[in-house]
Amino acid sequence: MAKVAILGFGTVGSGVAEVLRENAAGIAHNAAEEITLKYIVDIRDFPESTYGSAHIKDFSVVEQDPEVTIVVETIGGVGVAYNFTKRALLAGKSVVTSNKELVAAHGLELLAIAKEMNVNYLFEASVGGGIPIIRPITQCLAANELDEVYGILNGTTNYILTSMVKDGAAFEDALKEAQRRGYAEQDPSADIEGKDATRKICILADLCFGKNVEPDGVFTRGIGTVTADDVEYARRLGCKIKLLGRAVRLPEGRALVYVAPHLIHKTSLLSNVDGVMNGIVVRGNAIGEAMFYGAGAGKLPTASAVTADIIDAAKHRKARKYLGWEASEPGYAVSPESVPMSWYVRTDSSLTAVGAAFPKVRLVSFPGEYPGAGPDHYAFVTEKASLAELRSRLDSLNILSLFPVLD
Amino acid sequence: MAKVAILGFGTVGSGVAEVLRENAAGIAHNAAEEITLKYIVDIRDFPESTYGSAHIKDFSVVEQDPEVTIVVETIGGVGVAYNFTKRALLAGKSVVTSNKELVAAHGLELLAIAKEMNVNYLFEASVGGGIPIIRPITQCLAANELDEVYGILNGTTNYILTSMVKDGAAFEDALKEAQRRGYAEQDPSADIEGKDATRKICILADLCFGKNVEPDGVFTRGIGTVTADDVEYARRLGCKIKLLGRAVRLPEGRALVYVAPHLIHKTSLLSNVDGVMNGIVVRGNAIGEAMFYGAGAGKLPTASAVTADIIDAAKHRKARKYLGWEASEPGYAVSPESVPMSWYVRTDSSLTAVGAAFPKVRLVSFPGEYPGAGPDHYAFVTEKASLAELRSRLDSLNILSLFPVLD
Numbered sequence: 116m117a118k119v120a121i122l123g124f125g126t127v128g129s130g131v132a133e134v135l136r137e138n139a140a141g142i143a144h145n146a147a148e149e150i151t152l153k154y155i156v157d158i159r160d161f162p163e164s165t166y167g168s169a170h171i172k173d174f175s176v177v178e179q180d181p182e183v184t185i186v187v188e189t190i191g192g193v194g195v196a197y198n199f200t201k202r203a204l205l206a207g208k209s210v211v212t213s214n215k216e217l218v219a220a221h222g223l224e225l226l227a228i229a230k231e232m233n234v235n236y237l238f239e240a241s242v243g244g245g246i247p248i249i250r251p252i253t254q255c256l257a258a259n260e261l262d263e264v265y266g267i268l269n270g271t272t273n274y275i276l277t278s279m280v281k282d283g284a285a286f287e288d289a290l291k292e293a294q295r296r297g298y299a300e301q302d303p304s305a306d307i308e309g310k311d312a313t314r315k316i317c318i319l320a321d322l323c324f325g326k327n328v329e330p331d332g333v334f335t336r337g338i339g340t341v342t343a344d345d346v347e348y349a350r351r352l353g354c355k356i357k358l359l360g361r362a363v364r365l366p367e368g369r370a371l372v373y374v375a376p377h378l379i380h381k382t383s384l385l386s387n388v389d390g391v392m393n394g395i396v397v398r399g400n401a402i403g404e405a406m407f408y409g410a411g412a413g414k415l416p417t418a419s420a421v422t423a424d425i426i427d428a429a430k431h432r433k434a435r436k437y438l439g440w441e442a443s444e445p446g447y448a449v450s451p452e453s454v455p456m457s458w459y460v461r462t463d464s465s466l467t468a469v470g471a472a473f474p475k476v477r478l479v480s481f482p483g484e485y486p487g488a489g490p491d492h493y494a495f496v497t498e499k500a501s502l503a504e505l506r507s508r509l510d511s512l513n514i515l516s517l518f519p520v521l522d
Numbered sequence: 523m524a525k526v527a528i529l530g531f532g533t534v535g536s537g538v539a540e541v542l543r544e545n546a547a548g549i550a551h552n553a554a555e556e557i558t559l560k561y562i563v564d565i566r567d568f569p570e571s572t573y574g575s576a577h578i579k580d581f582s583v584v585e586q587d588p589e590v591t592i593v594v595e596t597i598g599g600v601g602v603a604y605n606f607t608k609r610a611l612l613a614g615k616s617v618v619t620s621n622k623e624l625v626a627a628h629g630l631e632l633l634a635i636a637k638e639m640n641v642n643y644l645f646e647a648s649v650g651g652g653i654p655i656i657r658p659i660t661q662c663l664a665a666n667e668l669d670e671v672y673g674i675l676n677g678t679t680n681y682i683l684t685s686m687v688k689d690g691a692a693f694e695d696a697l698k699e700a701q702r703r704g705y706a707e708q709d710p711s712a713d714i715e716g717k718d719a720t721r722k723i724c725i726l727a728d729l730c731f732g733k734n735v736e737p738d739g740v741f742t743r744g745i746g747t748v749t750a751d752d753v754e755y756a757r758r759l760g761c762k763i764k765l766l767g768r769a770v771r772l773p774e775g776r777a778l779v780y781v782a783p784h785l786i787h788k789t790s791l792l793s794n795v796d797g798v799m800n801g802i803v804v805r806g807n808a809i810g811e812a813m814f815y816g817a818g819a820g821k822l823p824t825a826s827a828v829t830a831d832i833i834d835a836a837k838h839r840k841a842r843k844y845l846g847w848e849a850s851e852p853g854y855a856v857s858p859e860s861v862p863m864s865w866y867v868r869t870d871s872s873l874t875a876v877g878a879a880f881p882k883v884r885l886v887s888f889p890g891e892y893p894g895a896g897p898d899h900y901a902f903v904t905e906k907a908s909l910a911e912l913r914s915r916l917d918s919l920n921i922l923s924l925f926p927v928l929d
Binding site: 130134135137138141142144145146147239245246247250251253254255256257258259260325384387388399400401402403404405406407408409410413415416418419420421422423425426427430437 | 541542544545548549551552553554646652653654657658660661662663664665666667732791794795806807808809810811812813814815816817820822823825826827828829830832833834837844
């Protein structure tokens, strides 16, 4: 029998408790032993909770209880969560988490401690919510040299962009609707500004390429600058706008890692990943492209991924999973600044200025707000070039929007 | 160091040898030990082969060599492959395979032998080629009660149907083109008639619901009866036609398992899985729906999945994977005959007859070959009902096509 402690009784933590209870028989069958919840650690009181005496407030009880072999960290953030995770690992317990911020920022160190202690630090739920992605990358695609990973990693922004495309909503209205439906936080900045997607693409890049990427240094553009005009221009270019995290293996042992709204062609499967759903594409030298799709957030989907890790931790109590990556040298992760790609440009500079800067592109325009007034801005897609190479020509224009185009 | 023998040096077998050689360093890193190819067993001569003395013709050499701990069976079929697999397992070696026919027909027995011998029988490549699907189902979704699994499981038929939809090709022409491009065998009957998809949906149902489904008894309809008219009617109904294998958990411990061309709505992600690609949807009580997409066949994608299993077998030499299912009682797997679903019907019976049999449906028609001649057949979608319930009304019409509609 494996005994589990859950740290943090919020949405995900209570979901894990629920899944462990509801699907107990199937979980015991899959783990080949019973898995029981012994403690729920949270400083808050839960008078309505049905878990009774499992509720405690002091983490050190868990830390000192040798019966507990698996600790579930669903506190979030990099404060208490970091402290408790480290202590749990050092106490010889496996830790399972959905905390992408912690894994992205301190995964390298925590995995090293787990290795040292011969226990597991597992985080399937940290990327793609319930979508199986960490395990497929590290196990199912283990025979591949992985060259690229990218995807729609944040459900909130995808919901907003989908509303803008489908209903022609303005960004602010789409955001309000997302908040009303509970798909966006009251302070939605981590999602909107792309930080959440950055944490996730860092974890994916860490695993796919084997070297650590610091989220702090990653080129990150959110969706706050995407306008209804951009959505319409994208449509006329046969594309949709999606916020993508992307990591590409580069020559000379470097990697491109960034987050930005992209134009992606309507015929691609990823362009049809709508609403709060996530989709992640992995490209390897043997498999070609594979895509993983599902609910990227939500109580039960995330709890499903956490619980799969609990089962795995129970099955591998004395056989550590080979999960991990190495430290990277400075300059390992580079931004789109120095890597050739195509860019979508929207500008209200004069046709003459646009023609002088980009003589060969096909301009797309549509009439402005006032009938007969003619277009008041233009959009086009550049040839494949690094931002550094394009800089002087872009600087000659008044740029309204600038997003990469996915090949 | 783990030593491997490959049985059968055809497309997949030679692909596995290639992946083991090309990605040796990454594979050794992921397996935490070197994995070397010791034997290739095939009765044929390969004078051009670069694997030299690894080539042998006598399986008993492998069987009696204690150094070989992992046997890769890529022979195919249920004759020699069955015999060798059994002998390898009984000799205490783990077996890894891409042979869906063997797994579907004898997986129950072979997994029982593997369990008895404390070795592994792994078959990630048997469904969805390179797409990670077996491991995600058995591990990542282990915390879910899985209720349904369905998908485009055969690349050949999907290529043909895609050509019919995109280029308006007739079935025969699309098949010829698929053969010309190497996507269809010279004898394509196992693909066209749906047998290949049936083997795969049986394996998926075995794993998802935990009980054995015999492929022989499964309701199987291929794509030979899909016409260009059906494709056009489907389009007018907002749908595409795709060959799906489908398994649904039913009340009272039974399961619906079948293969048939389906109408699926154009807004579904699966309807955009085109060409030779495969897509598999899994529905669980915690995760909701997840989809797995990628190359369902081909030398390197399939070899990628086989090699992932080799790595797993190496890592679990003394810790058997919990993979398996139970025998089922007679009547466990049922056909669409007795389960309510909606059906697409195409008929050339008179409007009066159609109206008498199905008074409430919306008829779709398009003009016949001769201008002004009016429609010479009609299509409609029935209410949700079992075929048994619809039988008498369908019998009153001359039915040209009859396919289920995916909800």
